[in-house]
Amino acid sequence: MITIAVSKGRIYEDALPLLAEAGITPIDDPLTCRKLILRTTRDDVQLVIIRATDVPTFVEYGAADMGIAGKDILLEHGAESLYEPLDLNIACCRLMTAAHKDAPPIAGRVRVATKYVKITQRYFAGLGIQAEIIKLYGSMELAPLVGLSDCIVDLVDTGNTLKANDLEPRDLIMNISSRLVVNKAAMKMKHQAIQSLLDQFEKTLAKRG
Ligand code: ATP
Numbered sequence: 001m002i003t004i005a006v007s008k009g010r011i012y013e014d015a016l017p018l019l020a021e022a023g024i025t026p027i028d029d030p031l032t033c034r035k036l037i038l039r040t041t042r043d044d045v046q047l048v049i050i051r052a053t054d055v056p057t058f059v060e061y062g063a064a065d066m067g068i069a070g071k072d073i074l075l076e077h078g079a080e081s082l083y084e085p086l087d088l089n090i091a092c093c094r095l096m097t098a099a100h101k102d103a104p105p106i107a108g109r110v111r112v113a114t115k116y117v118k119i120t121q122r123y124f125a126g127l128g129i130q131a132e133i134i135k136l137y138g139s140m141e142l143a144p145l146v147g148l149s150d151c152i153v154d155l156v157d158t159g160n161t162l163k164a165n166d167l168e169p170r171d172l173i174m175n176i177s178s179r180l181v182v183n184k185a186a187m188k189m190k191h192q193a194i195q196s197l198l199d200q201f202e203k204t205l206a207k208r209g
């Protein structure tokens, strides 16, 4: 049995067509059933449905053989202990700094609200900017509006969330997409099964171009 960890929401939705091409379709819909382990149309593959931030942990400990996670989550977690064989090119967005549209350029000593503490620390240290980081778990865009921070580090796709809150994107930290990650021991112990899944995903991605 191969266990694949996936988070509900955009990654699950974007991953479904890719999984379907490999013959993997969940039998139950995680949106309507409360099951956390989903059997699929393939007897040898099951999905576990977890929070996006927990995917690297499940795969690292071998509780899942493989997983799908955003590069943002992998970098923040520190995923050196995982194989990252494929860029799935789904859930694409940008990790950026953003500030109020009337705020001055980000420089000197700044207060930054983000859920990406490690990435943000590294980024500002690299620029030689002294940053005080305030860890938040969501709604980062609110922080500059209520005086909690000078700027934020968050994901931007259409830019609509920033715009709706009078913020503007400033600097690109990195482009983000979701990656397939594999547990190192599983890669050895279940090599054939995992390699054949990787080949199938790769074929589908190549077709997509
Ligand atoms: P959690 O469940 O831990 O709170 P989350 O709410 O951030 O996580 P999602 O919003 O589904 O979970 O995001 C999952 C991944 O999708 C992110 O890690 C990122 O890689 C990508 N992502 C997030 N926001 C966007 C967006 N607006 N557009 C495209 N991709 C995004």
Ligand code: PRP
Pocket (backbone or CB within 6 Å): 138, 139, 154, 155, 156, 157, 158, 159, 160, 161, 162
């Ligand atoms: C993400 C991100 C931004 C928004 C950006 O939030 O944290 O708030 O998407 O997308 P946009 O540029 O297209 O507006 P998400 O939708 O995941 O909400 P959440 O953080 O509350 O889960």
